[in-house]
Amino acid sequence: MGEEMTESTGGIDFEDEDASGVIKKFMFVNRKAPYGTIYALESLEVVLISAAFDQDVSLIFMDDGVYQIVKGQHTKAIDVKNFSPTYRALEGYDIEKLYVEKESLDQRGLTEDDLLVDVQVMSSAEIAKIMAEQDVVISF
Amino acid sequence: MGEEMTESTGGIDFEDEDASGVIKKFMFVNRKAPYGTIYALESLEVVLISAAFDQDVSLIFMDDGVYQIVKGQHTKAIDVKNFSPTYRALEGYDIEKLYVEKESLDQRGLTEDDLLVDVQVMSSAEIAKIMAEQDVVISF
């Protein structure tokens, strides 16, 4: 992989390579509230696929993204699917690195007890360190 | 107009009425920066049409909307049309009520001299008063 690759022919160069051995660090930064926009839901779909590719996946919830994993969501009256139970299922896909920024919780008056999954609460400084070590960072 | 209208048949009830005599107060509140999104440009199109309907039209520029009428815009390198000259043309459509919120200018370190059209600078309190008197307020 990299500049030494021979010239590709029309977008199929990825398929020619054997990617099975490569494990990269993928980080998904969830910063948007659920339901107001679709980003949180469609982000989850990417997270699940990246797990299927056996990558080293981690999730950060910060800013309004912490609201994605708040307990007690009931979406019947807005007629939109409640996808918050999916976060509980992430463990089954071996996605266990769930980080939450402490500053974001504090700003919103939330604590770990308000969240529906086990997470590791971190400071902005700790998050900066982990982010810098990633290969691919996608923020939604 | 109003509840006394007879039942309509499939969306053509507006056409049945004679609207030529009705003059309403239309206010367009421009709060978004130009180019980052299309709202400012497509808002202008609504403004021009409402003038063609001989309505009592006013425009407010507040928040990042004040950037729409800042002098010196050059869009060649982003390959998007510079539509700021259109604001100068509004006068020709008899759209002369252009208001700018003073607080928005101050926050951005801008003054009236930085703007490419003549406007009336107003406080939030003055704007509140004019807004409350409108019939139709559309914010972009």
Next chain:
Amino acid sequence: MKLAIMINEGVYQHQSTDSAYQFVKAAIEKGHEVPRIFFYHDGVYNASSLTDPPKDDRNIVMRWAKLAHEHNIDMVVCVAAALRRGIKDENLAEGFRISGLGQLVEAGIQADRLVVFGD
């Protein structure tokens, strides 16, 4: 009372079109009239006949078509906004029509209120 509606965002990406739908339904239940819904900006995507969401999700386009049919709502898609975004007669869903911005201004003039939903 006559309540006209303006919708500025597309389907699924923003909640605005869902909020608009629930609002229109409630307005009709309360005995108000919704003579026109005007779709502007990305709102024109509400009119795409090719929309095909997952089976267990709401079908936003068909939901509009049904409501409009039952309650004589004139659903107008802005022609300029639609051309820019690839909505044309070829993929215009039933119940919608394409017309000019004048239809929005007219709705503002004729209705008692114009309520805007967007981002």
Next chain:
Amino acid sequence: MKLAIMINEGVYQHQSTDSAYQFVKAAIEKGHEVPRIFFYHDGVYNASSLTDPPKDDRNIVMRWAKLAHEHNIDMVVCVAAALRRGIKDENLAEGFRISGLGQLVEAGIQADRLVVFGD
């Protein structure tokens, strides 16, 4: 270097797709390779063959098609996002193909950088 691109917003409403285009063009001029552009969320609208902007404006869809053709860029539209928003084979512009999210993850694995453009 291999630079993969992800685009999350549609045409004209947000500048992100314009920024992405200018970035890709500059990257190629600098001798980098752009093996794949992945269109997600409203980004799938970049692939609508029915897009018909005013004559004096840029044609975002055709601009992508031309660049991709000249530089062998694989332009992939996410199938799930596309179905939800009415992009199908019937209105898929030349130069684009519809496929799964795996193509995005694969691009992230194979490329040296993944650069995201959105709102």
Next chain:
Amino acid sequence: MLHIVNKSPFENRTLDSCLRVAINEPGAALLLIEDAVYAASKSGTFESAMKDALGKVKVYALWPDIEARGMQDRVIEGIKMVDYGGFVDLVAEHSNCQSWL
């Protein structure tokens, strides 16, 4: 007039701008919908701004959006809950309305 806001005050400054104008208007009402309902929640950094606003404008929040977001037990006292029917009533009762997009 009825002011409608749909953006989270933690992400976006629209609610600040709306309040800057609305507090000057006697009889102004504010309706929080979609992500703006987070502004109705207790204990966060926005609580004091919301409590200030409550002294000057009537504040409503859309209950279906509160419920969807799990904010049921966190609503600041004095904010009135409405459903979609109540939203319609607010539009009808006020002589005009503005969605601060």
Next chain:
Amino acid sequence: MLHIVNKSPFENRTLDSCLRVAINEPGAALLLIEDAVYAASKSGTFESAMKDALGKVKVYALWPDIEARGMQDRVIEGIKMVDYGGFVDLVAEHSNCQSWL
């Protein structure tokens, strides 16, 4: 890493969040594009936050976006201008990048 921001700091709090994280990272760079270039402009309420940031991270702004918005004569000293080619170079020079959307 390279942090890319595209939102106006007067409308949206994304840049605040980005900086809260980025200032902790030695070698962090920030690139302002699209509406975020307003954060590079002098005399506004965001100027002091930007000057603080300049002491801790390298800050770049996309010149085509500055020009489009008429901000050419207002740029805070110490912010470096890049064109699209410079944007590409920044991506290539840093081991990873993040668009704070």
